[in-house]
Amino acid sequence: MTTTVWGLIIKWLIVFVLLKSNIFITSYGIYTISYYDDCHPENRPKIIVFFIREIDHTKHEGNKPRVLITGSLGQLGTGLASVMRKRYGVQNVFMSDIIKAPPNVAASGPYVFADILDFKRLQELIVTHSIDWIVHFSALLSAVGENNVPLAMRVNIEGLHNVLELSKQYKLKLFVPSTIGAFGPDSPRNPTPDLTIQRPRTIYGVSKVHAELMGEYYFHRFGMDFRSLRFPGVISADTNPGGGTTDYAVHIFHDALQTGDFTSFLRRDTRLPMMYIDDCLRSVVQFMEIPSNQLKQRTYNVTAMSFTPEELVAEVRKHVPHLKAKYEPDSRQKIADTWPEVFDDSNARADWGWKHEYDIKGLCDIMFEKLRPVYDTDSHPDNASSKDGKQKRTTA
Ligand SMILES: NC(=O)c1ccc[n+]([C@@H]2O[C@H](COP(=O)([O-])OP(=O)(O)OC[C@H]3O[C@@H](n4cnc5c(N)ncnc54)[C@H](O)[C@@H]3O)[C@@H](O)[C@H]2O)c1
Ligand SMILES: C[C@@H](O)[C@H](N)C(=O)O
Structure with missing residues (x-):
């Protein structure tokens, strides 16, 4: 034989x-x-x-998970869809949001309308498309949330309840990102560990602590596979930030290339944890693929670096030496003053091998590599995006 x-x-x-x-x-x-x-x-x-x-009873291509990303037209969603589609197949990753997708996104794979407050619609999508995982990105961020607390409560809290219940009902794996904003002035700020006092002072932070606790409760009570990573400020070139306290660290790159004048809405010495988007998206995929029994916690801090506006200006000047910088703190300063300065992500590194690739120098190198062509080649400064879909700065 x-x-x-x-x-x-x-x-x-x-x-x-x-x-x-x-x-x-x-x-x-x-x-x-x-x-x-x-x-x-x-x-x-x-x-x-x-x-x-x-x-095997699944009919999915190559036994890959079918993923629904909510709020996928924000800063993180488009990038995550692209990473996951490469890994799990284009037709297995559904982007969703309540706004119309730009042509490059609409052409890139499945995109569906889904209001996170509409339980029935979400249920229909999960059943129709045989969804296995939800990545729940819909949220109002810290600064936007403070300007509309009732809406932030609906989107961030009611929306979470919908995905939790549906994930329980259909036995889905659920990822809900948390944030450095889930800590407050009573938390140790340098460094801030995973398990410590959490008394945030923004509706955004309160809703994220609620999400962490509800997800962990559903895990212990119903065996639902809930996972959460607390992200620092995420910095990206291809997408604009959605109205957070860390957005200055994206604006600076656009301002350096567009006008050479940058005004920071945070004080020069405000230290916050940060991460380049590729590290952030890689952490999500890596974390989602770790076997459940290898996780010692359901919620982990992850980070890459910590810097102040002044330190970032110094690094950006290595690329744009003529950059002028001013510091005019606004209401976001009050939020930043309550957040961690340095994030302790040693548990993520020890338990499932989290490792960042970009430090402040690597971050600046890649941001200029990506954004220079957008500003150099496009002669229409009012256009929100270049021909290849890369975003110019559109938020204040
Ligand atoms: N970007 C960061 O620096 C950062 C850091 C930590 C955590 N996070 C978390 O990651 C997630 C994604 O962040 P982001 O930066 O992409 O946010 P974003 O603000 O850029 O995008 C949020 C998306 O949610 C959508 N949305 C709003 N209301 C909705 C509704 N009713 N139904 C469905 N969608 C709705 C918006 O249209 C938007 O596209 C959020 O949960 C955020 O809290 C982000
Ligand atoms: C830190 C993060 O949660 C978001 N960028 C915010 O500032 O609101």
């Missing part, structure tokens, strides 16, 4: 022994199988992969 036939016989003998010994046929075993079912193939133990192949 050939080696292949012997291999098959040995494999089936192993399955037979496993079946006989009930290792995977208990209710726990079935749970384990469905759990591994939505893992990336590389992360699956080999025997279970083999066994799943025999009983």
